[in-house]
Amino acid sequence: MTLRVGVIGTGMIGRDHIRRMTTVLAGVAVTAVTDVDVATAKKVAEGLPGAVLHATGEDLIADPAVDAVVVCSWGPTHEQYVLGSIAAGKPVFCEKPLATTQDACRRIVEAEVAAGRRLVQVGYMRRYDAAYRALKEVVDSGQIGNPLMMHCAHRNADVPSFYEKESAITDTAVHEIDMVRWMFGEEITAARVLIPRKSRNGGPLQDPLLLILEMAGGALVDVEISVNIRYGYDIRGEVVGEDGTAALGDLSPVLVRSAGQAATPVPVDWRERFLRAYDVEIQEWVDSIAGGGVPLGPSAWDGYAAAAVSDSGVEALRTGTRVPVTLAPRPALYDAAVEVPR
Structure with missing residues (x-):
């Protein structure tokens, strides 16, 4: 059919x-x-x-x-x-x-x-990426013990002129927001934003930013958001557990050695990185x-939860404070909403 x-x-x-x-x-x-x-x-x-x-x-x-x-x-x-x-x-x-x-x-x-x-x-789509799925399998297996922290980076070579400061949370980091809910199988309870030195490439934007997410089980997640880093589209993730760490694999399946250098190509944009x-x-x-x-x-619950966390992230960016995430009671229809059966 x-x-x-x-x-x-x-x-x-x-x-x-x-x-x-x-x-x-x-x-x-x-x-x-x-x-x-x-x-x-x-x-x-x-x-x-x-x-x-x-x-x-x-x-x-x-x-x-x-x-x-x-x-x-x-x-x-x-x-x-x-x-x-x-x-x-x-x-x-x-x-x-x-x-x-x-x-x-x-x-x-x-x-x-x-x-x-x-x-x-x-x-x-992060939930369908082979590298993220392999990382989640390691986390779920218990091989590295209970997860304590996750370090993430979301780097764009540049962004369009209509991109706004809040977009770093609502359009860019929202992928990490959904991904970590799925990776840890639990909700995010609070958000903070730290503001480092501003990049000369950022124009009117405050770029980069560091988003800190508190998970319901006590783990902490940091997300580096750099949207004018020039060299390419670079997505990173490493989970730190009690007994070891697990990280996403290399950006490219090929390592080129030429002219006295070894280089791994970096994807140009999100379409190249997440095509499959x-x-x-x-x-x-x-x-x-x-x-x-x-x-x-x-x-739909995942979409709602991501919106709620994004709103807390935007408020944290605006105020410089820790902002709790408030969710409505989750309907029974979504009891497995942060899992993806495979």
Whole structure:
């Protein structure tokens, strides 16, 4: 059985998901597209035999030839399209953020709980990266004892001109926020932000930043956020346990020795670093919902929790204080929300 998917948003990430669903993955077909940029959506639709171009996201969701929805539109529109998909009883994969406010995320959680089954998956692809999965396997095995700390780095060569100081938390470190909840299998209880010397490459931004997260079990996580580091896209992670440490592997599978030097290539951007993780993420989503199943990846609760921690991080950045994370009671529907069954 082929899962028929409609894609809302045909910008860069939307087109990339369409490419993987039509040329890389199995058991899925793109049958409908839409975007506020009608010309771009029309061009995309013309390259998809049999696909329908819809005027609105609501029209696409209502299309009987669409079994499931992928939302890749502008962040502030996510809530309406995810809620529309829940109301239609259709599984929906939503690129992060789930929504742009905690309240909006809670409305989505409440709608899904009222529907009585999980329909929503949020696009936190770190959980599908082979290196992160291998790291989690070591942590879960107990080989290094109880985890005490985790050191993370999220480094971008540069960021676009519209990037704001809060984006370091809400757009960049939010991936680490979701990842450490999954890595440790528990919630984050508080956030702090330390501000080091400002980089000359940062322009108007305060760059870099050091985000400190307190886990419910007592472990501490530090996240270096450097978004104008120039040399490339560099993602790092090391868990310090009672009996040893475990870290993500090398950035590249190749080590080049030439002209008196040994060099490991550094990825240019997130697309290069996490290309395979995106493939695995969407394939596992397709496989999980085929035949009426439920999505097993990051849930609406995970999207809400990430938003709540991000808000605490932004407040910590603004005030220079330790800011607790306050979460609503977690519904039973999400009892395994910080785990990804495999």
